[in-house]
Amino acid sequence: MIKIGLCGLGYWGKNLFRALSGNPAIQLVAVADAKADVLDRLALTHPAIRRYTDAMDLIADPDIDAVCIATPVASHYAQAKAALDNGKHVMVEKPLCTDSAEAEDLNARAKLYGLTLMTDHTYLFHPAVTKLRELVRSGELGHVSYFDSQRINLGLFQPDVNVLWDLAPHDLSIIDYLFNGEPIHIEASGYCHVNAGFPDIAYLTFHYPNAMVAHLNLSWMSPVKVRRIAVGGSDKMAVWDDLDRNEPLKIYDSGITTHPRQDRDIILPNYRIGSVTSPRLPENEPLADIIEHFRRVVLGEEIARSDGRLGARVVRTLERAQVILDQSLKQVRTAMSEIPLSIEAA
Amino acid sequence: MIKIGLCGLGYWGKNLFRALSGNPAIQLVAVADAKADVLDRLALTHPAIRRYTDAMDLIADPDIDAVCIATPVASHYAQAKAALDNGKHVMVEKPLCTDSAEAEDLNARAKLYGLTLMTDHTYLFHPAVTKLRELVRSGELGHVSYFDSQRINLGLFQPDVNVLWDLAPHDLSIIDYLFNGEPIHIEASGYCHVNAGFPDIAYLTFHYPNAMVAHLNLSWMSPVKVRRIAVGGSDKMAVWDDLDRNEPLKIYDSGITTHPRQDRDIILPNYRIGSVTSPRLPENEPLADIIEHFRRVVLGEEIARSDGRLGARVVRTLERAQVILDQSLKQVRTAMSEIPLSIEAA
Amino acid sequence: MIKIGLCGLGYWGKNLFRALSGNPAIQLVAVADAKADVLDRLALTHPAIRRYTDAMDLIADPDIDAVCIATPVASHYAQAKAALDNGKHVMVEKPLCTDSAEAEDLNARAKLYGLTLMTDHTYLFHPAVTKLRELVRSGELGHVSYFDSQRINLGLFQPDVNVLWDLAPHDLSIIDYLFNGEPIHIEASGYCHVNAGFPDIAYLTFHYPNAMVAHLNLSWMSPVKVRRIAVGGSDKMAVWDDLDRNEPLKIYDSGITTHPRQDRDIILPNYRIGSVTSPRLPENEPLADIIEHFRRVVLGEEIARSDGRLGARVVRTLERAQVILDQSLKQVRTAMSEIPLSIEAA
Amino acid sequence: MIKIGLCGLGYWGKNLFRALSGNPAIQLVAVADAKADVLDRLALTHPAIRRYTDAMDLIADPDIDAVCIATPVASHYAQAKAALDNGKHVMVEKPLCTDSAEAEDLNARAKLYGLTLMTDHTYLFHPAVTKLRELVRSGELGHVSYFDSQRINLGLFQPDVNVLWDLAPHDLSIIDYLFNGEPIHIEASGYCHVNAGFPDIAYLTFHYPNAMVAHLNLSWMSPVKVRRIAVGGSDKMAVWDDLDRNEPLKIYDSGITTHPRQDRDIILPNYRIGSVTSPRLPENEPLADIIEHFRRVVLGEEIARSDGRLGARVVRTLERAQVILDQSLKQVRTAMSEIPLSIEAA
Numbered sequence A, B, C, D: 001m002i003k004i005g006l007c008g009l010g011y012w013g014k015n016l017f018r019a020l021s022g023n024p025a026i027q028l029v030a031v032a033d034a035k036a037d038v039l040d041r042l043a044l045t046h047p048a049i050r051r052y053t054d055a056m057d058l059i060a061d062p063d064i065d066a067v068c069i070a071t072p073v074a075s076h077y078a079q080a081k082a083a084l085d086n087g088k089h090v091m092v093e094k095p096l097c098t099d100s101a102e103a104e105d106l107n108a109r110a111k112l113y114g115l116t117l118m119t120d121h122t123y124l125f126h127p128a129v130t131k132l133r134e135l136v137r138s139g140e141l142g143h144v145s146y147f148d149s150q151r152i153n154l155g156l157f158q159p160d161v162n163v164l165w166d167l168a169p170h171d172l173s174i175i176d177y178l179f180n181g182e183p184i185h186i187e188a189s190g191y192c193h194v195n196a197g198f199p200d201i202a203y204l205t206f207h208y209p210n211a212m213v214a215h216l217n218l219s220w221m222s223p224v225k226v227r228r229i230a231v232g233g234s235d236k237m238a239v240w241d242d243l244d245r246n247e248p249l250k251i252y253d254s255g256i257t258t259h260p261r262q263d264r265d266i267i268l269p270n271y272r273i274g275s276v277t278s279p280r281l282p283e284n285e286p287l288a289d290i291i292e293h294f295r296r297v298v299l300g301e302e303i304a305r306s307d308g309r310l311g312a313r314v315v316r317t318l319e320r321a322q323v324i325l326d327q328s329l330k331q332v333r334t335a336m337s338e339i340p341l342s343i344e345a346a
Helices: A011-022 A036-045 A055-060 A073-085 A100-113 A127-137 A163-179 A286-298 A308-338 B011-022 B036-045 B055-060 B073-085 B100-113 B127-137 B163-179 B286-298 B308-338 C011-022 C036-045 C055-060 C073-085 C100-113 C127-137 C163-179 C286-298 C308-338 D011-021 D036-045 D055-060 D073-085 D100-113 D127-137 D163-179 D286-298 D308-338
Strands: A002-007 A026-032 A050-052 A066-069 A089-093 A117-120 A144-154 A185-191 A201-208 A212-219 A221-233 A237-241 A249-260 A267-278 B002-007 B026-032 B050-052 B066-069 B089-093 B117-120 B144-154 B185-191 B201-208 B212-219 B221-233 B237-241 B249-260 B267-278 C002-007 C026-032 C050-052 C066-069 C089-093 C117-120 C144-154 C185-191 C201-208 C212-219 C221-233 C237-241 C249-260 C267-278 D002-007 D026-032 D050-052 D066-069 D089-093 D117-120 D144-154 D185-191 D201-208 D212-219 D221-233 D237-241 D249-260 D267-278
Touching: A002 A011, A002 A055, A011 A026, A011 A286, A026 A055, A036 A050, A050 A055, A055 A066, A055 A073, A066 A073, A066 A286, A073 A089, A073 A100, A089 A286, A100 A117, A100 A308, A117 A286, A117 A308, A127 A163, A127 A221, A127 A237, A127 A249, A144 A163, A144 B212, A144 B221, A163 A185, A163 A201, A163 A212, A163 A221, A163 A308, A185 A308, A185 B185, A185 B201, A185 B212, A185 B308, A201 A308, A201 B185, A201 B201, A201 B308, A212 B144, A212 B185, A212 B212, A221 B144, A221 B221, A221 B237, A221 B249, A237 B221, A249 B221, A308 B185, A308 B201, B002 B011, B002 B055, B011 B026, B011 B286, B026 B055, B036 B050, B050 B055, B055 B066, B055 B073, B066 B073, B066 B286, B073 B089, B073 B100, B089 B286, B100 B117, B100 B308, B117 B286, B117 B308, B127 B163, B127 B221, B127 B237, B127 B249, B144 B163, B163 B185, B163 B201, B163 B212, B163 B221, B163 B308, B185 B308, B201 B308, C002 C011, C002 C055, C011 C026, C011 C286, C026 C055, C036 C050, C050 C055, C055 C066, C055 C073, C066 C073, C066 C286, C073 C089, C073 C100, C089 C286, C100 C117, C100 C308, C117 C286, C117 C308, C127 C163, C127 C221, C127 C237, C127 C249, C144 C163, C144 D212, C144 D221, C163 C185, C163 C201, C163 C212, C163 C221, C163 C308, C185 C308, C185 D185, C185 D201, C185 D212, C185 D308, C201 C308, C201 D185, C201 D201, C201 D308, C212 D144, C212 D185, C212 D212, C221 D144, C221 D221, C221 D237, C221 D249, C237 D221, C249 D221, C308 D185, C308 D201, D002 D011, D002 D055, D011 D026, D011 D286, D026 D055, D036 D050, D050 D055, D055 D066, D055 D073, D066 D073, D066 D286, D073 D089, D073 D100, D089 D286, D100 D117, D100 D308, D117 D286, D117 D308, D127 D163, D127 D221, D127 D237, D127 D249, D144 D163, D163 D185, D163 D201, D163 D212, D163 D221, D163 D308, D185 D308, D201 D308
Parallel strands: A002 A026, A002 A066, A026 A050, A066 A089, A089 A117, A144 A212, B002 B026, B002 B066, B026 B050, B066 B089, B089 B117, B144 B212, C002 C026, C002 C066, C026 C050, C066 C089, C089 C117, C144 C212, D002 D026, D002 D066, D026 D050, D066 D089, D089 D117, D144 D212
Antiparallel strands: A144 A221, A185 A201, A201 A212, A221 A237, A237 A249, A249 A267, A267 C267, B144 B221, B185 B201, B201 B212, B221 B237, B237 B249, B249 B267, B267 D267, C144 C221, C185 C201, C201 C212, C221 C237, C237 C249, C249 C267, D144 D221, D185 D201, D201 D212, D221 D237, D237 D249, D249 D267
């Protein structure tokens, strides 16, 4: 029975609390949160769990084997480092941290100490992602040329991360899991409704070495919630609509073959449009699964699916995308400042 | 009763033929198409319509008041110029032509001769666009900050235009009609599945001087057809799903107000999420409406909604976007050539 | 080239006109309609077609091989009889007529004269129905226990038929085509919004000898249009949503096996819920197909799918259902008249 | 702080357990369940809650103010009676019991003792039902002529109740809450897939004295889950799709006015089809709300919305419908036995 401490009882921390409590092979022994009232409420219902207002004190607690970190992103690095230095296995909420050098440092420490470092990219445990990986890896889709994600909704403004760092980790971790590899070229643009320089809409294009393009349409400003990923292959195409309760994953038997056209220097495609299949997905709870997986990884029974290196690759790509995004925002500001007056609607 | 000649009986030309024939105040007197069998079939059902294999001969026909041009894009300029030079009013299928200098030239000739030059941006006559314009112009949406379009499907490869020139004119003409103005900054990337340098997927971001961003996700490679435009305003947001038969246009009473947050240098938004309304739209046939509008413009009874200047602005923006898109494609090719070997899926 | 005359140019007659004109192996030589202006307009566009204001005159026209009847239902019998007596093949819009004895009489005459009598149950030529029949007949669905149809919408009030006679023929003809057989027991109830004794909503349950129940929910009073048929089998279930453009037909791999429960006198089912498949359907135009089929049947090249006997079975079932429906309406009226006063909403 | 005991920790009992635990003004002091392992698990996580294997022992526990009963339906009456006789307030899972005389008896006892008797018709606390009631009671819908419910899905076979008693209570309680009144005429038919005489599909038509018809399509055998209620009024119509996350309730501005038709003895309707509105509904948790409501009713602070009399009316209607349903099943069996041989598919 491994003993786990949880840092942070915010939105995601509460979910982790539930998942950790629900795993019969895990003992959730301590919790840290800066807010006293959160801990007071916990004391009533779970008096046996030790409570800390400072995450660093929990991390120093000798009677803890592993730590789950769900505090604001800015504190991930310091806490994860301290936990590793204290000999504890660590799982960090996504994104792993805010800086790729720090991410490398965490991985180096984990390796040095022989400890587990995992990033909580929960989507990698979603049955639809498992199925998508199977479709990609088995070759059933053929050569995958595009990954198109729409991840938009209203009302989940995060105070400490912009929309890129909030939403793109989901797609980037899925892309890494399905295809491996980091992008060789990145394009990015965005829009800041609320805070200058802090995008709440971002459009990103990632070009991968295996001739795949990934496009992400991310927004906190859409009245309609969309969570939709399309993966286009030469033989089949798959569309995952995370909000569709009945048939979240659809596989289209829509292959494209090309043939040269006689009278022009152009090749025209032949489309083969066939049936659509929606496979039955198991009804796993991804968060429960990643918690159980973390436990087994700590015990050496499984190899980490969403390890610190994957987490570091995601941070590195976010970092690169942020540079491009900042350039775009600056170019737009410059262009704006150069126009004599704004064009009015007639 | 004005007399109209139609150049081109391809996919769109057939639709124009039907719409022109259906207008009781228009006399469709002549048709040109390079394919003899197309003209032969026409002879059986409509023997009274004059037939030309060369569009230039139709354009020279003295007993024609106005010409509709629905031939391949590459021939638009020459035919429209000839028609204007022959004293005929002209409506050209979108895009107006392939070059902004030529577009300017056409407008200059039309002005010089006092003739009508219209571009057949049919969507400007769609009841949903009419309603969207009303929502924008009346201020009901508040300040519009984004326009997000997804225009994807399978199987409409055009041999003579890439996906940018094929699909973006719809969005660009709608943006022009709703908001006026041309973008001050453009970002573009794409993917070429079938022909190198000839994108069949394109992602475009247009920044407009009135602090609006427009994003277009265009594809000929999607197994699912989507025709969806979201217009986000500070007071309300509208989403038009052109494939939704029941409620194509939805207006979300979802305003966002911002308030400074005490303990941070950041402003957090308040969302006000209210009801959703789907207004009843009239059941006009946009193509019949633009044909009748063209007739009235020719007769001086109406002012052209989709005139040659709007068509020229669309061409100019396409031209600018193509430059950016080509740069992106080149950068990706360079990046690809520099990697030692492609990363394989594990 | 067979010569066909068309009686009736109303809503459905116009569709038949288009389909007949579009068949190159058919010569539409004459049309009858009581409205002079309809015929006058036809004279302008199709001067070669002979015009009659009295369908009986068309039927007497010796230069006609076959007649399509799309006049109001009340006149079907007389016209079809006259046409057969005049030696002409006949296809009658659904329902065949208003009385099963008359339907028998028509079939007897057709048999006696060796002429074709078909009912225009166009749905039998719909690709989804073809596929459903294949699923049923091949045994892929297993034993089919229920057929559940919702056929509701707003605004298609027919002046001469109630909702039962207007909408149920679609389902009854499909059931006949898929399963054969007539119901052994019928239940029916309804509601009359507009005309007493003339239901605009009807709920029908048909019990078939092969242990199948069919339920029809028919309405002219629904703000939402639904055209949905579910066919439930012991191995698979199929749902056809006629308004779904993308995946109209879905096949659910959802079998049910039963097992006795130890501690009770009851059997509990095991559900096996598997994947969902939406087969690619051909894009036939059912009306064009039934017209071509009629032509071939007349020429002896094919055997009628939707013959007069099927049409007669549909009429017989409608007749029986009408009796039950009338009983129900009467019972409700009686019950209403017996309550001392209506119960008011608080 | 009232002290509540809960009988039954099955599917619904677990939900009640969660809701009771989550109410800070309620003390969940005891639980009864026949299964020892269920109680053993509870002992680990909630050692302070008293545990009983026999519900009657819990009911006799003097330190309990009120009892929630979520045991199999057959035991509802005996337990509710015992609880009332022991001076405890009672809330019973729907349906209240299996017999209307018993339901009357329970109400009589509650009245005699001055205790609260409530039925847990949770839907009456659903925001959509609250809104529907508002629409009906304010007259916004005009005269409501039909209530059409589809409540179908796969896999929730209940061992102790048939589909009528399992699913119809939802609709019957909603109808009672919206409109008051009991049906004056009932029609029913069904189908028994698994156990003879025990329908798993039921079609019901209820005629109400205020000239409203309610139709229920209930099934445990549908591969697709549908939870959809349409309420049709003379001015507006409302459709509630309980599975639509975005716009569960839609109000259609689709009124119908009638006008006599000159040339016939029939009246034709004019349809006025307007916009569709989806009001923003509060995000209440109905079960939490009914629990809090029960607490307040017990304390005399509120008047019971879903009281024992409403529960009794629902049971009485179920009882009447069961009689009709049995008649139909018998008629079908008789008809089946009279046919010489089943009709085979060709």
